[in-house]
Amino acid sequence: xxxxxxxxxxxxxxxxxxxxxxxxxxxxxxxxxxxxxxxxxxxxxxxxxxxxxxxxxxxxxxxxxxxxxxxxxxxxxxxxxxxxxxxxxxxxxxxxxxxxxxxxxxxxxxxxxxxxxxxxxxxxxxxxxxxxxxxxxxxxxxxxxxxxxxxxxxxxxxxxxxxxxxxxxxxxxxxxxxxxxxxxxxxxxxxxxxxxxxxxxxxxxxxxxxxxxxxxxxxxxxxxxxxxxxxxxxxxxx
Ligand SMILES: C[S@@+](CC[C@H](N)C(=O)[O-])C[C@H]1O[C@@H](n2cnc3c(N)ncnc32)[C@H](O)[C@@H]1O
Numbered sequence: 001x002x003x004x005x006x007x008x009x010x011x012x013x014x015x016x017x018x019x020x021x022x023x024x025x026x027x028x029x030x031x032x033x034x035x036x037x038x039x040x041x042x043x044x045x046x047x048x049x050x051x052x053x054x055x056x057x058x059x060x061x062x063x064x065x066x067x068x069x070x071x072x073x074x075x076x077x078x079x080x081x082x083x084x085x086x087x088x089x090x091x092x093x094x095x096x097x098x099x100x101x102x103x104x105x106x107x108x109x110x111x112x113x114x115x116x117x118x119x120x121x122x123x124x125x126x127x128x129x130x131x132x133x134x135x136x137x138x139x140x141x142x143x144x145x146x147x148x149x150x151x152x153x154x155x156x157x158x159x160x161x162x163x164x165x166x167x168x169x170x171x172x173x174x175x176x177x178x179x180x181x182x183x184x185x186x187x188x189x190x191x192x193x194x195x196x197x198x199x200x201x202x203x204x205x206x207x208x209x210x211x212x213x214x215x216x217x218x219x220x221x222x223x224x225x226x227x228x229x230x231x232x233x234x235x236x237x238x
Contacts, residue, residue, distance in 0.1 A: 001017045001018050001019075001212060002212075003189055003210045003211065003212055004210055004211060004212075005212065005213075006195060006198065006201060006211075006212075006213035006214070006215060006221065006224055006225065006228065007212075007213065007214050007215075008215060008216070008218055008221040009214055009216065010214070010216050011070060011073075011193035011194065011214040011216070012067055012069060012070055012073070014193070014214045015070065015073040015074070015077065015193060015214070016073070018073075018077045018191070018212070019077070020076055020077065021076075021077070021078070021079045022077055022079070022189065023077045023078050023079065023189050023190075023191045023212075024078075024079060024082065024140070024184050024185070024188035024189050024190065025082050025083070025084075025140075025180065025183050025184040025188060025189075025190045025191070025209075026074050026077075026078060026082065026083040026084070026190070026191045026192070026193075027083070027084045027176065027179060027180065027190060027191075027192050027200050028074075028083070028084070028085055028086070028192055028193055028194050029085075029086040029169070029171055029192075029194055029196060030066045030070075030085070030086070030087075030194045031066060031194070032086075032087065032088040032090075032091065032169075066194070068094075068098075070193065071098055074191075074193070075103070077191065079138075080136070080137060080138030080139050080140075081099070081103060081105050081135060081136055081137040081138065081139060082136045082138070082139030082140055082183055082184075083099075083134070083135050083136070083139075084110070084132050084133070084134050084179050084183070085132065085133050085134075085135070086130060086131070086132045086171065087131055087132075087133060088130075088131070089131070092131065092133070095133050095135070099133075099135040100135070103135075103137060104137060105135040105136055105137045106135070106136055106137070107133060107134070107135055108133075108134040108141075108151065109131060109132070109133055109134070109151065110131075110132040110133075110134060110151050110152075110153065110175075110179070111129050111130070111131060111132075111151060111152045111153070112129060112130040112132070112153050112155070112171070112172065112175060113128060113129050113152055113153065113154045113155075114128050114129065114130070114155065114156065114157045115128075115154060115155065115156050116156045116157055117157065130171075132179070134179075134183070136183075139183065140183050140184060140185070141182055141183050142182065142183075143181075143182045144181065144182075147178075148178050148181060148182055149182075153172065153174075153175045153178070155172055155174075155175075158170060158171075158172055161173070161197075165197040165198075165223055165227060166197070166219075166223055167196050167197035167220060167223065169196065170196060170197050170199060171196075171199050173199055173202060173203055173206075176199050176200055176203040177203040177206060177207055180200075180203050180204060180207045180209055181207055184209055186207075186208045186209065187208070187209065187210060188209050188210065189209070189210045189211070189212065190204050190209050190210065190211050190212075191211070191212045191213075192211070192212075192213050192214075193213070193214040194214070194215070195213035195214060195215040195220070195221075195224055196215065196220055196224070197220055197223050197224055197227060198213065198215075198223065198224025198225070198227045198228055200213065201213050201224060201227075201228050202227055202228060202231050205228070205231050205232060205235060206231065206235075
């Protein structure tokens with residue numbers, strides 16, 4: 001399998017071509033297991049925004065979790081278990097069972113705290129954070145400075161990136177770069193098999209790592225390709 005390339009295919013198919021124990025770090029953001037209730041959410045701008053987001057997630061098949069067999073493939077291809085997984089609260093028990101209880105990995109939780117969440121708190125807490133679970137057995141975690149060692153990343157929800165790269169669940173590039181710096185070395189191979197708009201690949205280029213990416217949706221794959229070629233052009237100019 002070629003490195004520094006992204007593939008427009010189902011990762012469960014593509015992963016089979018990656019040799020055993022060849023990947024240094026996995027960083028994935030699979031579709032969350034989201035409970036969409038459907039129906040009307042009331043009137044007004046906020047209700048309209050929520051319905052628009054739900055529709056976008058449903059239309060792009062981003063509300064159903066993924067085939068758990070992907071995890072077996074990821075464990076097969078990693079040199080040591082060294083994996084970051086974005087998830088929502090409903091998915092945490094499944095990952096703890098798989099990586100902690102079965103594979104005896106260590107766990108760290110990195111939080112993205114959004115300072116401007118939608119003000120929805122009727123009979124619930126507000127949606128102002130996202131979880132990224134970091135599991136390792138061996139693996140590598142060497143933050144080089146105080147900022148990189150923090151486990152809570154605070155920023156606004158990245159509305160501008162969402163608009164720019166047309167992906168509803170895009171993650172902050174700065175945070176992905178920090179995870180890559182902390183848990184891999186220069187020239188290591190980083191795998192993201194749910195690439196979306198290509199954030200992980202762009203972070204790898206900026207941090208001088210090699211990457212492999214899979215994205216099943218042609219629209220997002222094309223966006224990721226464009227982002228990667230733009231960042232490569234900028235890198236060449238420097
Ligand atoms: C949560 S998004 C990732 C967003 C990404 N972190 C970013 O910053 O743009 C998950 C992506 O996985 C893709 N996907 C879902 N199932 C897949 C599969 N079986 N193989 C490859 N990609 C898949 C979806 O199309 C979606 O773009």
